[in-house]
Amino acid sequence: MSIDLSQFKQTFLEESDEGLDVLESGLLALDSGTADDEVIHAVFRAAHSIKGGAGTFSLTEIASFTHVMETLLDEMRDGRRAISKEAINVLLNSVDVLRELLDAARDDVSPEMGRVNEVQAKLEAVLNAGNDQATEAQQDAESEQKEPESDGWVIKFHPHEHMLRTGNDTVRMFKELAALGDLENQVDLSGLPEFEHMDPELSYLSWTVHLKNNEQQGPIDKAVIEEIFEWVEDDCDLTIEPLISQADDTSTSERLDSPQAAETQTAADNVTPITVESDSQTVLSKEPAAGVQPPSRTQQSVGAQQKPASRKKKVTETGSIRVGTDKIDSLINMVGELVITQSMLSQMGEDFSMEKIEDLREGLAQLERNTRELQESVMRIRMLPISFSFQRFPRLVHDLSQKMNKKIELKMLGEQTELDKTVMEKIGDPLVHLVRNSLDHGIEDPQTRLAAGKSETGTITLNAYHQGGFIIIEISDDGAGLPRDKLLNKAIEKGLVTEQDNLPDEKIYDLIFHPGFSTADQVSDISGRGVGMDVVRKNIKELGGNVDVSTEEGKGTTFTIRLPLTLAILDGQLVKVGNETYIIPLVSIIESLEIETDNINTIAGTTEVYKMRDEYIPLVRLYEVFDVQPGTHRLQDCLLVVVEGDGGKAGILVDDLLSQQQVVIKSLETNYKRIQGVSGATILGDGTVALILDMSGLLTLAREIQPAQNYNNQTYANG
Amino acid sequence: MSDIQDIVGELDALTDENAEQYLTFVLAGEEYAIDILRVQEIKGWDKVTTLPRTPDYLQGVINLRGTIVPIVDLRKRFNLPEIDYGPTTVVIVLKVFGEEHDRIMGIIVDAVSDVHNLKYDSIRPAPEIKGHVDNRFVNGLTTINNKMVVLMDIDALMNSAEMDEVEQPAA
Amino acid sequence: MPRSILAVDDSTSMRQMVAFTLKGAGYEVEEAADGQQALNIAKTRSFDLVLSDVNMPVMDGIELIRQLRALPAYKFTPILMLTTEAGTEKKMEGKNAGATGWIVKPFNPDQLLNTVKRVLG
Secondary structure, three states: OOOOOHHHHHHHHHHHHHHHHHHHHHHHHHHOOOOOOHHHHHHHHHHHHHHHHHHHHHHHHHHHHHHHHHHHHHHHHOOOOOOOOOHHHHHHHHHHHHHHHHHHHHHHOOOHHHHHHHHHHHHHHHHHHHOOOHHHHOOOOOOOOOOOOOOEEEEEEEOOHHHHHHHEEEEEEEHHHHHHOOEEEEEEEOOOOOHHHHOOOOOOOEEEEEEOEEEEOOOOOOOHHHHHHHHOOOEEEEEEEEEOOOOOOOHHOOOOOOOHHHEEEHHHHHHHHHHHHHHHHHHHHHHHHHHHHOOOOHHHHHHHHHHHOOOOOOOOOOOOOOOHHHHHHHHHHHHHHHHHHHHHHHHHOOOOHHHHHHHHHHHHHHHHHHHHHHHHHHHHHHHEEEEHHHOHHHHEEEEHHHHHHHHHHEEOOOOEEEEEEHHHHHHHHHHHHHHHHHHHHHHHHHHHHHHOOOOEEEEEEEEEEOOOOOEEEEEEEEOOOHHHHHHHHHHHHHOOOHHHHOOOOOHHHHHOOOOOOOOOOOOOOOOOOOOOHHHHHHHHHHOOOEEEEEEEOOOOOEEEEEOOOOEEEEEEEEEEOOOOOEEEEEEHHHEEEEOOHHHHEEEEEOEEEEEEOEEEEEEHHHHHHHHHOOOOOOOOHOOOEEEOOOOOEEEEEEEEEEEEEEEOOOOOOOOOOOEEOOEEEEEEEEOEEEEEEEEHHHHHHHHHHHOOOOOOOOOOOOO | OOOHHHHHHHHHOOOOOOEEEEEEEOOEEEEEEEHHEEEEEEEEEEEEEEOOOOOOOOOEEEEEEEEEEEEEHHHHHHOOOOOOOOOOOOEEEEEEEOOOOOEEEEEEEOEEEEEEEEEHHHHOOOOOOOOOOOHHEEEEEEEEEEEEEEEEEEHHHHHHHHHHHOOOOOO | OEEEEEEEOOOOOHHHHHHHHHHOOOOOEEEOOOOOHHHHHHHHHHEEEEEEOOOOOOOEEEEHHHHHHHHHHHHHOEEEEEEOOOOOHHHHHHHOOOOOOOEEOOOOOHHHHHHHHHOOO
């Protein structure tokens, strides 16, 4: 029978990805000296499993490469080899090579062997440097002794008393022997004790087996016989000698010690009594089994839950997600409750009378509760701990700090904080950018730090926690901080602000998010990849979040990212414009005002601004931008929703504010396409569709419609 | 459908693998046919939510069991005189094959008329005609009940440049 | 009644491969991802054969064999180690814990089936 192994390849590749993550984080822990024994075991096990699987699934390059890694790790595990920085670095390189090899296997292409061989050579060099154990594997090339020509074999087999306890069964061995040729078997019962002293779990017999070559099967290879006894060679006395021709049966019979067995039996007959013995064992062993039956089934299910809950990083192309069974269980519970509520309500509907109105209310409240809980549970399925995103950073920091000759310790807090899978996927790149930035511009080199009276080693801290419906991610360093004056000068130089503007410090620091604003004196290959902080902020805003910076010169910098936990639902403010209902994300809203017409000014005849306290904010007449009929043209009847978008604050003119509610976001692009100023749509309680406004897009649109403006709040003028 | 020859013809077509079923509808007095396999459902006219800054003929979007579906008014699309939506006005919800992905879209027509089996060989290429509809969106012509019917190319129509040029997505 | 086998391996792909192969040959297979899981399952029912990986988290294969042999129901049950260890050290350790024998990784489905058939007949 042949089985297509390729069907397991995907699983193997996925678990190998996980194994590589374990390897990598373990190696980094070993490097920083924070590892305990279990870490090196886990690291070894990861390499070991990849090797085993690769061998099984015929991925030979991976198998042979991991074999070298495994050997090295094995020596480290056993304490035969010190864990040196050099070895760790080579092993980390090996992890990269393995990733490439796995990717190649995934895509079914042959791997680029240049780098593989190079790293493998390095590994071998490390392996050979310490001690010369590399040659150990060659010992068991057993010298094949030339056996003389024979008619078969004489096998003397005397199991030790306890052999049965290893689960080995003499019947099996005889059956296998009988399959090789013509078998004659003589049993020696002399070891058998008196019946009352007999322990059925022990083996008392010994056998002499004549195994003759037969015509059909030809001569028997000694190795085949040895293989049959392979598992018990230490549990028995065994000799296998050639059966010399014409050694007649009687002579062997005479050698028998026990008269009871004097009759020479055929192989088949011979096996029979032993089978009985074996059966009686089985009976004996089954008996207590019934006694110990089930402590509880739950043990099993608890055990079974452990695996799916375990970590998993890579998301396969099909976009599958691994969900903890606890989440599924809670979902099933919710659905159960929903069904109960539903049947209760429908029963009530069968013969409803007004006396039952209270029950109905209660039932509906319960339905609402069930629905909300169900919604929350469903959302939880998409939630993954942020550690999936954080886990790449130890390696990144390790590699970059070496490259830059900086000493950096990375601390990660709140790794179990959960957020939506889609948000997680999209926040990865901005996070990398910010961490690189901290490494490059934040943390000083050791000399500078010492000179400033700081410890030589800088610290970068990643922290994640929940706050309301948001996840907050902080990236902080204890580095040099942002240079306030330098930033300001540069902004003036670029004409973004004027000296008279007298910006508060926070606004100055915020300038780093302005397009085209790069603070580094020279662009390094670490953070200056043509991607600026403005892109980071833009990407985060697209996720409905924001990023801010706070800093203290000489003490360090903290970037704070605020993101909605999910992209599927948002808290919205429903607003009315004419006959249309729009939804403004609550996160964009700063406040809502009644309009005082005195505060409206027109700049250059076209652009309207609204004076709010000491600020002038552009006024956006939504009905104009969207070209719909407004409910009224009287400004004093309208409301102003002050929002913050990509380009700063603005006041959105609406007819009325309706309710605030959570809305499920539906894409317009599925069946149509993206519309500027609109991020999506939702379905309201009455079944109608309402558009969700995208503040950044809307404000850009408003500026295009009312061109050539230059508001007082210069900083964010569209450059 | 009273014409006996038509009935015979359709019976032929029913058993003929070179035939397909078409849904016919009326627009400004002319009859059009679309492949019935593309029709998801036919529903009465109901209020739509308008989309800002989209072409006039894009009437808006509706909620079709949780999916947001854009609706095109075919009269407006072909610059025909507008009429008030009446009791026969329907929305035909169609599956449109696109280059990137398939879409669900609706068209507003004056009325649906019938389902017919059409043999391929009864379909003739459309000459440069002076009908309401641009030739780009016509697959061919056929005759049902002695009346000319235009076979509409739904994909060409719904994917046509005009649908896309309206607004480039914000960068 | 098909013969029942408990397959223990922390590698999902290996477990799948073993289970798939054996099920295809008509055996009934239960899977466990580590020694502790296997032990928990083994306590609730009996098996005709246990196949266990050696290197596993939580409880390794050697300890599993030791614990299984201590259960009356598993005194004589064949237990095979799935081991990549070429050296005899692990094999000996396993034997001393009560293993019946071993199958050396990497193995292909045919090799696996042959060995299992040998043991279960």
